[in-house]
Amino acid sequence: MKRIKLLDREFKLSIPFEQIDGAIAKIADKMNKELSDKDPLLVCVLNGSFMFASDLMRKLDFPCQISFVKFSSYRGTETTGNVKEIIGLTEKIEGRTIVILEDIIDTGITIQKVLEELSEFNPKALKVASMLFKPEAFTGDIEVDYVGIEIPNDFIVGYGLDYDGYGRNLPDIYTVVE
């Protein structure tokens, strides 16, 4: 199995791009059925979700818009448990169907914060799509409407996800070797 090194850590290939792409196609199919008459605003949570948002949006066949927010909580391989908003939204949220796009829901702290912030603006509906989901790490109580792939509770990089800023450019996903 292919191995790579980023900074001081070794990682092994765990999810090839073909599998990622297939999971995104399934999310897109579901959205094409459920959201085609909703004129949704996709809200991409930066940085990690840029690749997922870009690949997903190309597979959507209905009118939709996208905007970007940046929250951050991770340093190295650990969550700081403290989510801060860095870049806010400029689009009108009130009365609209909002679909939050995340690369990963891990502990769930970030998505909880994003949902809290966005619900303040009275959207018509607030939906969540995450490329990856770690059920063993998740401590939240929200429903994730669109999930790509459920993964074990190990630190991963690639396809937008980073280890201290590195590895986002990898097309496949790699798991840390302990």
Ligand SMILES: O=P(O)(O)OC[C@H]1O[C@H](OP(=O)(O)OP(=O)(O)O)[C@H](O)[C@@H]1O
């Ligand atoms: O469910 P959680 O435990 O909160 O983890 C998920 C969040 O962590 C990552 O963001 P990060 O804060 O690392 O910022 P980044 O996207 O800029 O890498 C990821 O993009 C999610 O937003």
Ligand code: HPA
């Ligand atoms: O496993 C992960 N890898 C990179 N970033 C993350 N943010 C939450 N979980 C992770």
